[in-house]
Amino acid sequence: MDLLTLERTTTKKVTLRLIPFLFLCFVIATLDRVNIGFAALQMNEDLGFSNAVFGLGAGIFFLGYFLLEVPGSAMMTKIGARKWISRIMVTWAIIAILMAFVQTPWQFYTARFLLGVAEASFYPCMVYYLSGFYQTKHHAKAIAGFMLAIPGANALGSPLSTFLLSIDWLGFAGWQWLFILEAIPALILGVAAYFYLDDKIEDVRWLSKEEKNWLMDVTTKEILKKQEVKHYTFAQALKDRDVLILSLGYFCWMMGYYGINMFLPTISKGLSEITSLSTQSMGWLLGLMYLCAMVIMIFVGNHSDKKNERRWHVAICLTISAISMIASSYIAEHSIILSFVFLTMALCGAFGAYSPFWAIPPSFLTGAAAGGAIALINSVGNLGGFFGPYIVGYIKDATGSFHNGMIFLGASMIIGSLIILFLVKQSGRALNSTEDKNVYQTKIKKSS
Template sequence: MDTIQLENSTVRKVTIRLIPFLFVCFTISILDRVNIGFAALQMNQDLHFSDAVYGFGAGIFFIGYFILEVPGSAIMTKVGARKWISRIMITWAIISCATAFVQTPMQFYIVRFLLGLAEASFYPCMVWYLSNFYQTKHHGKAIAGFMIAIPGANALGSPLSAFLLGINWLGLEGWQWLFIIEAIPSMIMGILCLFYLDDKIEDVKWLAKEELNWLIETIKREKSQKKEVKHYTFWQALKDRDVIILSLGYFCWMIGYYGIVMFLPTISKRLSASTSISTQSMGWIIGLMYIFAMLTMFLVGNHSDRKNERRFHVACCLTVSAITMVLSNYFSQINIIFSFILLTISLCGAFGAYSPFWSIPPSFLTEAAAAGAIALINSIGNLGGFVGPYLVGYIKGLTGSFTISLLFLGSSLIISSAILVFLVKQSGKAMKTPNSSNEIENYNINI
């Protein structure tokens, strides 16, 4: 078998083995994180929660996430990704199920905070895990392969959640069954992780010996041949200037992203109030919006790999998202169909930026340092997941509409784009990744 055939065969087997499984795990995590948006359509009324209470509760998840994100990632590098992913999924399944039984705002805040603690470090763990099984030139496609679970979970979860809101069994309301039923897959997959995943390449039994040796040597050679790569320890990476700047950009992005995602069912319901669209029908409409976002994420990830460019792909996607988000609110008073089209484009932009963005840290950091950087960026960035939903609810409570809130979210996305563009100008280097081992030898690191 020649080198090209060996590479193709190995990459194909790695992809078939890892991507579908991690895709399912990540789909479940996103579903358990954002199903609160649909639950709010009933829960807020049943429990007499205001938009501000809901926004705070939806966002406080990310405070817990922030506290344990970096320590959790450090623990993961010691105990192994397999055990840590399993622990995360089992604990968040239990806490997500407990959300069905909250009765007061304080109980709501506590369970959401604990859910954030439980899920902390899950995403950086998955990105770091995949970066150890793929060459740099395949990072964009590999990350996009499981990250399409984000819009995919929403595409699946929107009609499913809308359906579950319509049931009433054993004295429990639909929003309670939503949390209970959607927590069950987390428990199942958490247990399966212990038996299905391998902690490192050397432990793999599902590759032929020739393929395994090629993969080990290729990954090792690529890491040693990168010039200007930063061989930090886990904790040194947390103080790197470029890591901190990327964290700031991600923070502004997540303000806009989660602000719209957490309130999307509520915003869509109010946009369509004049058309008398049912909750179940709205679930299918929102699901279709996320399918388009899923396709966009895949296409942008592939295009970013082909062009060997990351940051401008991110900036363009976020700028488009911001502009169409604001325009969708303006056109809601003129043409509701066009308003939903613009809102769909906004979602596509917000999701399309993911895979090129997360291809950046592994391109200039190695092993434990990459895990630390990904954890810090995700940790600080996801504080925006607290700020966005809370301020959307607060501003809406003050003004009585989502107009100012959407302007605020759009501004956050624009600021995120500007930070990445500014980073390019400051470094004076193209944030590109090498396409082959020959290119690596002449490679100047992205940041």
């Protein structure tokens, strides 16, 4: 078998084995993270929660996530991604079920905080795990493959969640069943992950000997090549300038993204009431919007890999998202249809940036350093998920409108895009080309 054929068949086997399962796991994770936005349509009224209370509770998830992200990733590199993924999913499933029984704001805050603690390091664990089974040139497509779960979960979860809100069994309200029924799959998949996944290439039984040897050879060579450019420990990666700048850019991005994502059901319900759209119909409409985001996510990931370029793809997507977000707010008074079109474009831009962005850290870091960098970026970035929803909720209560909140979110995403472009101009250390590698090697020699 020639090398090109061997590469294609091996990559295809790895993709078919890992991506569907990790995709399903991430779908459930995303559902359990953002279903709070749909639960709010009933829960806030039943429990008497204001927009500020809901925004704080929705966002405090990311505070717990932030505090445990890096320690959790450090633990993951020691005990193995397979066991850690399993532990995370079982723990968050139990806490997600307990969300159905909150009655007071402080119970709400506590449950959401603990859910963030339980899920911390799940995403960097997935990225780190995949980077061990793919060549660098396939990273963006591989990441996009399971990250499609984010818009995919929303596309599926929107009509599903609005349907579950209509359930009234055994004295529990629809929002309570929403939490319970969407958490049970996480428990099942968490147990399955322990037996289905392999910690490293050497352990797999679903590749032939020739395929396994080839994959180990090419991934080992790439690791050694990266170490020629930069060799960091886990702790040193956390102090890297590029990692810190990426963290700041991701923070601004996530502040805008989660601000709109958590309140999108509420915003859409307000718009749909003008056209007398039912809650279930609104769920299907939101599902279609997220389906469009999935298509754009695939396109951007493939185009980014084809051009071997990351940062401009990220910056352009975030800018389109920000402008569309602000435009949707201005146009809402004149055309509900156009407002939803711009909201869809905002989602497409926000999701499209994911895969090229997360292909950046593994391009200049490897091993435990890559795991630490991904954890820090995700941890600091998702802290923006704490501020975004809370600020939007506060502005809504203070002004009675989402208008100024949308402007704030859009501005935040534009700042994030500029920060990521700033990284290109000033550091230029992601290994997107031979020129980048040579430039950075020269810098290393001069500093040593």
